[in-house]
Structures are given as structure tokens and as C-alpha cells.
Amino acid sequence: MASGTALIYDEAMTRHKLLWNDPICDIEVPERLSASYEQLQCYHLVERCIPVPAREGSEEEILLVHSSEHLEAAKSTQAMNEEELKRISGNYDSFFFHPNTYHCARLAVGAALQLVDSVMSGKVCNGMALVRPPGHHSQRNAANGFCLFNNVAIAAEYAKLKYGLQRILIVDWDVHHGQGTQYIFEEDPSVLYFSWHRYEHQEFWPSLKESDYDAVGLGKGKGFNINLPWNKVGMGNSDYLAAFFHVLLPMAFEFDPELVLVSSGYDSGIGDPEGQMNATPEVFAHLTHFLMQLAHGKLCVILEGGYHLRSLSESVCMTVRTLLRDPLPQVTGEMAPCLSAIESIQNVRAAHKPYWKWLTYEDTSFLHNLSTKSDLVKTADTNPCRDDEAKITDSNGTDRIERFLELHMKNIVFPVPPIKTATTELKASADPNTFPVHLHVVKEMDKNELEALVSDFHADLVEANKTLLFLGSTLTILDKILKKEVCSGIAESPAASASVAVALRHSLHFGFQRVLCIFVGDTDIMPSTEDGKILIIHVCKKEQTGKSSSKHYVVLNWKEDADGNDFFSAVLGFILPVAYSYQPNLIIIAVGANRSLGISGISLIIGLLQGLAESRILAVIEDTDINLMQSVAKALAGASMPHFGVHVPPTQEKVNQIKKLRNQLQQDWKMLQCSVNDGI
């Protein structure tokens, strides 16, 4: 399995610059690239990456997307004087030429293609290319919005041609709509394009009707173009996460891409003069982490926009750190999407209802029978979605945001990337090379030490001496996690319930305020959860019910479909939003007897929840199935992206159960909200 993260940066791309006065284009400065690279150096991230050189994209490669007229026009600018450059620039909406622009734009294309080659060849697992001029507005026959050649679109066409790929996902988290990319692929079902963008009911540039949520693609490409318009500024971390949970990720997992490309613009981050949004840099770590669970981790991140140098640089560093598989910092802010965001999320889900299985059963309520959009409830006021303390820029805006970011980044706790995963003895058959290198076998706690520990706190839980022994491995591992010697761990146990009960009480005794426990299979011990310090999600077969769900004790009846993984919608649409709403300090994943989930369902939970609790996950496995142990170890170590198996849509009954639980709990766990009419 490939590992390692490529970083592509070439100082030559800083030599494209504006030669005259133009208040629209003057934010796209060379320092965007140099400041980002310097911040990476400052955090010692450059040296941890694998350097890959940029190269000039060839004319042939550029012609994969652009017309020869466009190419020739761009080429001709190299020899122009300032007056001619200014004139030809005037042919386009918001673009400027410099004598070096053509060369820089070819380097930007070549850098993107080098990144695709590095990932597809297995030289690295993922990577980032810091490029300018950006690309996602440029079209077959035109430069537009600071973009000359569409770097990401060319990379997608190149990957299809050279590697025979048939499913490529492009995620465009830049705050502007990549209309260029949309036009290029809107009839192409092999490229799924997702973009969110500031829109304000078509008020915001490029002010296109086709940027709205009902532009779903054309002809064979219907369903493969996803536009999520933000009709207000001030969108924050919870709005972005909700967009991933309830729109992008379910479609992306159903699409099951072979490669993921990101049009990575950071003008959607806080402090950016263009975006006017409130999302803070660490949210990009979580967005990146989610995308790393697709395509076996094959992820190419290519820079687009981002105009607040400090915000841009910090967000770039968050992205690269996550690509390097460092544990993620906790995402900050209130986990509750705003009404306008929920309305947009609901609209785009309704628009795509005819094209996606996972959506087919979803009741998107009042929207899907609306003939035109005008009937829509429009949130008329255009004031920001929420007025955070770090309000968007005021008169001396930049240094105000600088100060905010300075403080904010200090408060971000980076879990030291310790040895990822520890475990006690594993079955002899587990040969070392099938286990990820991060696995660290720790010796059992000795008996007296264990007796002292357990009898002090948990005598009542341990009915007889015999059970004392197996508690050892759980507590041994748990102690290492609590002391931050390791990030995560696996403990085997012949009685998962008892081990979990002890581990939960031990964690609270240690001082944790919120422990999330996901218990898969049969269990008899359910610790008291009324003080809110424990949230239990119990995934079990039907016959185990009899207990109704409540805020801190949720019963999810799920028996995984025989021929595939139908658990995606439960994880993405329910478990993930609840977990992110809860913001646990520790996660315990327990697998008891008669588990009703397959290995891929369990790996999916671990893979997607790893962004929480600073990646502190304790796995307690009662089932002695060595394949389960290995898959859990790999998922915890994040060494190899698990393959989640064939995606099958859940039955109507299962989806109804999710909807019922969502309606019951969405006031408590607000990240569950994805429609405005459920009495919010």
C-alpha cells in the first residue's frame, strides 16, 4: 500500500503578477504561494513530505480541455508589452496577463499532472500542489476569474486517458463556483463534480443561474454535477461539515471514485475578503480526512483561491498535516448548522433525489414536489449567517483577523503524533507484515498492579477473580491512550461488555467529560448515561430492542445486508453527525458477540470517526476473528485506506429508522439537521 505525501512547489510560479491597477485582480498576488510554503516550512511539514518537481504541462495536455485558439492566444502573450497585455486581458472577465503568465500557467498544469502521476504510480499515497494561476473558472475557450488553464480539469482528463480511470471525484471547496469545471464535465458521468460557493441568490460573482442547486448535469451527466449555493455569508465549520455529511459524502461513497481531486481554494476560510465566511483552518483537516477514506486514499489536492495570507497559510498547513496522517485537532465552534445552510442542503438533496440510490428512499419533504424554485421559502435578509466574535473584516480588518487567527491557532491542540496504535498480544498468526508499522505491542499489566487498579475502582463490576485477567489488556491499552503514549489501541476481551464498562468508568475517573461508545453486537451491561458524560450508540440486531432511544443512549437496529455494505447511510447520515455534535474526548468502539455488522462496516466507522477525540480510539474486540482484528488495526493505524466493499442502498425500513431517529434527536444533536421543515 502506497504511503507518503507529495508536495509540489516551484518558486517560478510566483513570477506571474499584475502590472497595472486593477482592484478586482490585485488580490491574486505571488505572496499567496510563498507565504503558504513558508508556513509549511515553519511547521516542519515540508521536510516530512516527498518533494516532487513541477514541470510544464505540454500543449497536447492543455488541449485535452482547451481549444487551440485559447492555447495560441495565451502563448502569444509572452512577447507582448504592457499595453498589449492590458488589452488582451480586457477580453476576459477578471483576468490579467503578465509576460510570465503563460509559463507559470503551464507549470501549474504540469504540477497537477505530476501529482496525479505520483499518486497513480504508487510513489506516494496522496499530495498537494501549490500552484498559481489557479484554474477552476477557466473554460475551453476562455480565461476567467484569475484562471488561464483549468489545472484540475486537465488533471482529470489526463488521469482518464493515461490510467483508464472511469470514476473521478472533483471536490471544489473554493468559495467561488468553478463554473469552468462544471461546463467541461456537465455531460460526463465519469467525473462527479461537487462545488459549494457563495451565491446569495445569484448576487455574488460570477452570478450565474447555472451555479444554483438545480444544475445537476446534462444528458448522460445528469446527477454528476452537484452545486451547493451558500445564500448567506458567515458560513462556519458546522455548515461545512453538515454539507459533507448530508450531501457530498453519501454521493461520493455511492460513486466510489478511483481518484479524488480537490480544487482546494481557501477563500472559503475565515478572514478572506472574497468569501466573508467564518470557517476556521482546522475544518480543512476534517474535510481532507473524510476524502482520504475514498479511492483507497488516492487524493490530489490542488490550490485554487485564498486571499488572506495568514488564513490561507494556516489552512494549507492543516491540509498537509492531515495528508501526512497526523491526528486531527478538535474542530471548534458550535456544532449547529444555520437555517440558510440547511435550506441549501435540503434543496440540493431534493434536486438530486432522482439520480442517487441513497437519496431515493430519503423523504426530502416539501421540496421535491415544487415545480419552480420561486415557491421556495427564501431567507430574505442577507446579513451573515451568524455573527461570530471573530466577525468578518472591519475597517482595519486584516490585523483584526490576524490577531484572531494568532490566538485561535494557539488554542488548537495538536495531538502529538505518537505511535498510532497499541495492542496487547495478538493471535500468533498475525504476522508482522500484515500489520501496519505503527502497531506497537505492549506487555500486559502485571497481576497485582491490575488487581490494585481494578479493585479500587471497579470491584463491583468484577464479579469473580477469573474476569480480572482479561480486564488487563483493556486497561493497559486505555492507560496508554489516557497518558497520550499512544493515539489508539486494540484490546481483546472474552467479555466486551465488562471491559467496556470498566473502561468507561476508568475514563470518567481519569477526568474525561465526554466518552462516545459505539457498541456493535450483543451486550448486557449498559452503564448509566444520564449525566451526559457517556453517549452510547448500540448497533444490534432487531431482537435486542425493547429499549427506546434517548439523547445519550441510541439503539440502532442494523443487520448488514448480506451482499454489500449498506451501513454507509447510517454512518454518514446518523453516527457521524451525532458524534460531531457530541465532540467526545475519547471514543470506544466495542465489538461483542453476534455482531450484526461486517468488517467493512466496522472499519468505516473507525475510518470516519478518527477525526474526533484527537484520534483517541480504544477498540475492544470480543470476536476472535483475526480478519476483524487486522482490519481494525489497519483502520486505527490509518496506514491503508480500508476498502468498504460494494455499496448497496439500505432498505426502506432501515432508512425509515434513520429518519425516525433523526427526527427524534435532531434537537439534541443539531448536526443531524438536513431539512428545514422538520419543525426546527
Ligand SMILES: NCCCNCCCCCC(O)(O)C(F)(F)F
Ligand atoms: N465584480 C467582479 C468580481 C470578480 N471577482 C473575481 C473572483 C475570482 C476568484 C478566483 C478564485 O478564487 O475562485 C480562484 F480559485 F480561481 F482563484
Ligand SMILES: [Zn+2]
Ligand atoms: Zn475562489
